[in-house]
Amino acid sequence: MKELKVQPIKDGTVIDHITPGNALKVLKILGIEGKEGSIISIAMNVVGKRGKKDIVKIENRELKAKEVDKIALIAPNATINIIRNYEVVEKHRVVIPEEIIGIVKCPNPNCISNSNEPIESKFVVVSRNPLRIKCYYCEREPNMDEIDSLII
Amino acid sequence: MNFKGRDIVSIKDFTKEEIIHILDVAEKMVPIAAGEEKSELLHGYIMASLFFEPSTRTRLSFEAAMKRLGGNVIGFAQPGTTSIMKGESLADTIRTAESYCDVIVMRHPLEGSARMAAEFASVPIINGGDGAGRHPTQCLLDLFTIRRETGDIEGNKIALVGDLKYGRTVHSLAYALALFKAEMVFIAPPELQMPSEVVDECRKMGVEPEIKHSIDDIEDIDVLYVTRIQKERFPDPEEYKKVAGSYKIDMETIKNAKDSLVIMHPLPRVDEIDPSIDSTKHAAYFRQTFNGVPVRMALLSLVLGVIK
Numbered sequence: 001m002k003e004l005k006v007q008p009i010k011d012g013t014v015i016d017h018i019t020p021g022n023a024l025k026v027l028k029i030l031g032i033e034g035k036e037g038s039i040i041s042i043a044m045n046v047v048g049k050r051g052k053k054d055i056v057k058i059e060n061r062e063l064k065a066k067e068v069d070k071i072a073l074i075a076p077n078a079t080i081n082i083i084r085n086y087e088v089v090e091k092h093r094v095v096i097p098e099e100i101i102g103i104v105k106c107p108n109p110n111c112i113s114n115s116n117e118p119i120e121s122k123f124v125v126v127s128r129n130p131l132r133i134k135c136y137y138c139e140r141e142p143n144m145d146e147i148d149s150l151i152i
Numbered sequence: 153m154n155f156k157g158r159d160i161v162s163i164k165d166f167t168k169e170e171i172i173h174i175l176d177v178a179e180k181m182v183p184i185a186a187g188e189e190k191s192e193l194l195h196g197y198i199m200a201s202l203f204f205e206p207s208t209r210t211r212l213s214f215e216a217a218m219k220r221l222g223g224n225v226i227g228f229a230q231p232g233t234t235s236i237m238k239g240e241s242l243a244d245t246i247r248t249a250e251s252y253c254d255v256i257v258m259r260h261p262l263e264g265s266a267r268m269a270a271e272f273a274s275v276p277i278i279n280g281g282d283g284a285g286r287h288p289t290q291c292l293l294d295l296f297t298i299r300r301e302t303g304d305i306e307g308n309k310i311a312l313v314g315d316l317k318y319g320r321t322v323h324s325l326a327y328a329l330a331l332f333k334a335e336m337v338f339i340a341p342p343e344l345q346m347p348s349e350v351v352d353e354c355r356k357m358g359v360e361p362e363i364k365h366s367i368d369d370i371e372d373i374d375v376l377y378v379t380r381i382q383k384e385r386f387p388d389p390e391e392y393k394k395v396a397g398s399y400k401i402d403m404e405t406i407k408n409a410k411d412s413l414v415i416m417h418p419l420p421r422v423d424e425i426d427p428s429i430d431s432t433k434h435a436a437y438f439r440q441t442f443n444g445v446p447v448r449m450a451l452l453s454l455v456l457g458v459i460k
Contacts, residue, residue, distance in 0.1 A: 110283050112264040117241050119268055137264025138285055139162070141349070 009039065012059040014081040014088075015071065020045050022075050023054035025148045029070045032058065070103050072096045073147050076131055099124055100133060104142065105150045111138040121152065156457030159270040160278040163291045163324045168331045175296050177450035177459055178443075184220050185445035193458055194223035200253035201227030202245065203280070204236070204260045209419060210280045210289065213444035214257045214452075221449055226252060243272045250275045255456055276455040284320055290418055291324045293447040295332075297440040298375055301414040305332040309372055313339045314379035314399055314424060316346040321418065322379055323350045330357040337362040337373065341395050344381065366398075367405055375414045376401065378424050402426035406434060416440050 018026055023042045027033075034040060041057040054075075062082050063071075071078055072094035082090035102120040106113045113121045113135065122136035134141045142150055153173050159165075166174075183189040199218040203211050207229075215225045227249075228234055236245060242260065246269045249256055256273060258266060259280040266279035266286070281287040298305050310329055316322050316338050326346065329336055336354065338346040338361050345363065354361050370376060378401055386392035400423060406413060417425055417437040429435050453459040 108263060110261070110263050112242070112260075112262040112268045112282075115242075115262055117243050117268060119243070119271075135264065137267045138282075139264070 007041070008086055009041075009057050009059045009083055010086055012038070012057065012061050012083055013063045014083060015056045015058075015063075015075075016053070016079045016081060017048070017050070017077050018054035018056065018071075018075040019077065020052040020054055023056050025074050026054075026056050026071055026078075029074065029148065029151050030058070030063075030067060066103070068094050069097055069100065070151055073100070073104065073131070073133075073151065076128075096125055096128060096131065099136070103152060104133070104147065105152050106135045106138060106140060107142045107146075107150055108135065108138050108140040111135055111140065113137050154457075154460060155454035156460075157276055158455050159266075159276050160288050160451055160455065161266045161270055162279070162286045163288045163328050165288075171292065171295065171328065171331070174292055174447070174450050174454065175299055177454060178292075178296050178446040179300075181446035181449040181453075185217070185442070185449060187220070191220065192222035193453055194218060194221035194456065197223040197255070197452075197456055197458075198253040199223055199225050199227075199452065200249045200256045201225055201229075202249060202256060202258040202260075203227070203229045204231045204242075204258070205281070206230070207259055207280065209441055209444055210259060210287075213441075214278075214280065214289075214448050217445050217448035217452055220445065221453065223452070227257075242269065246272045246277075249273075255452060278451060278455065284318065286324060287321045288324065289444070289448055289451060290321050291328050292451070293440065293444045294325055294377070294416065294418070295328055296447050297416060297436060297443045298334075298414070300443065301436050301439070302374055302412070305329065305334055307334070308374040309335040309337065310375040310377060311337040311339050311370060311373045312346070312377045312379070313367060313401075315344045315381045315385065316340040316379070317344045318382070318385065319379050322377075323347070325377070326350050326354055326361070327357075330354040330359040333357075333359060335359070335362075337364055339364045339367055339399075341365060341381075341399070344385065344395075367401070369408075370405070370413075371408050371410070373413060374410065375416060376409075378415065378417045378421075380420070380422055380424055396424070400424055400426060401429060403428055406432075409434070 038059040043055040045052050078094045081088045100123040123133040126132040126134050184191045218225050250273045255276050257278045257280050261283045263283040263285035265282045270277040381396045383392050413434045414436045415434045
């Protein structure tokens with residue numbers, strides 16, 4: 001990782017290949033405000049082998065699958081590197097699941113999933129490239145440019 | 153083909169072959185729906201009719217369908233008399249109703265409500281309209297009407313007229329007509345024209361709809377499907393009057409139309425079709441209303457597994 005202009009971390013997660021300009025959204029989705037005390041490094045518009053990208057390094061936190069799914073919605077090409085004692089012990093690309101449950105709020109105020117019924121929001125993937133999802137209940141497709149504002 | 157236990161939530165849940173099968177069964181139901189033949193096909197079965205929103209045709213035709221086949225109906229036509237007023241969820245209402253019946257027909261103001269109900273119920277759910285969302289039985293009866301009136305669905309040039317933007321039942325109909333490879337013309341004012349995703353969907357299915365803004369040239373149209381332009385879509389009442397007036401179907405509109413032109417309307421209409429049309433052979437909208445009964449008879453018999 002010599003090309004990265006930020007220091008390696010001992011333990012935690014490195015999210016690489018984030019769609020350029022989306023690093024701050026990734027932090028927002030993860031609920032990281034910087035008050036946690038651990039070191040968070042952000043690199044934006046870094047030139048990598050496959051063009052520009054953003055990178056986020058989070059110390060002392062290993063991302064859970066559900067959190068990774070959330071990132072997949074705004075940075076579909078991101079890779080997740082789990083670091084333990086300076087070594088990458090796990091590396092995988094984010095995968096958008098067939099069904100996205102309890103992550104995105106339906107933008108339709110008249111959708112049953114926005115009422116008091118005992119259900120979680122549920123979206124199904126319509127296409128992966130470009131990414132399009134639709135509400136399982138009302139079939140409304142959210143505007144993917146505004147998806148970060150709909151993430152629960 | 154086995155429909156037993158299936159939910160009828162969206163027209164998109166069905167293949168073309170399945171739709172044809174439903175229409176074929178409906179055809180056999182016509183004499184019973186008309187009261188010319190008696191039937192006890194659904195004797196001993198109970199249909200719960202849960203209408204959380206007002207309805208004339210859908211509710212009455214479902215109840216008529218069930219009763220014409222010898223079945224029983226329980227339910228409500230307005231939620232004011234039920235525990236929903238005490239704050240009971242739809243999920244609990246469905247779980248309660250299903251313990252008293254064999255099939256549930258529902259209409260609810262929230263979009264996606266029928267899909268949710270289907271998740272909670274073990275008996276089949278038939279969607280009688282979910283808000284501005286889906287209304288598959290209307291779509292099926294529209295297809296049935298086109299077939300009965302013209303002999304087929306394929307091969308027709310069908311014009312959808314009026315509010316094509318907000319009326320999601322027209323979106324489902326466009327999808328279904330594309331499935332049958334019918335030629336389509338979307339006639340609407342620019343602000344109420346068919347959403348691009350519906351047009352794209354038709355194209356993907358191999359049908360290129362024609363987009364028009366005027367009802368002036370309808371000489372080559374076989375079926376004119378008219379929908380209501382709602383006043384509330386226009387901030388300026390004058391603008392509404394002007395637009396609604398220019399989409400009104402009257403004798404002048406159809407003077408050069410095909411002799412066989414079929415005019416349909418899901419009803420209720422306000423004044424988008426002049427009453428002078430009613431007495432012409434073109435007016436199919438009251439026959440369309442009747443067709444709701446045999447189509448719903450077919451659906452009830454199929455999902456209850458009495459007919460395969």
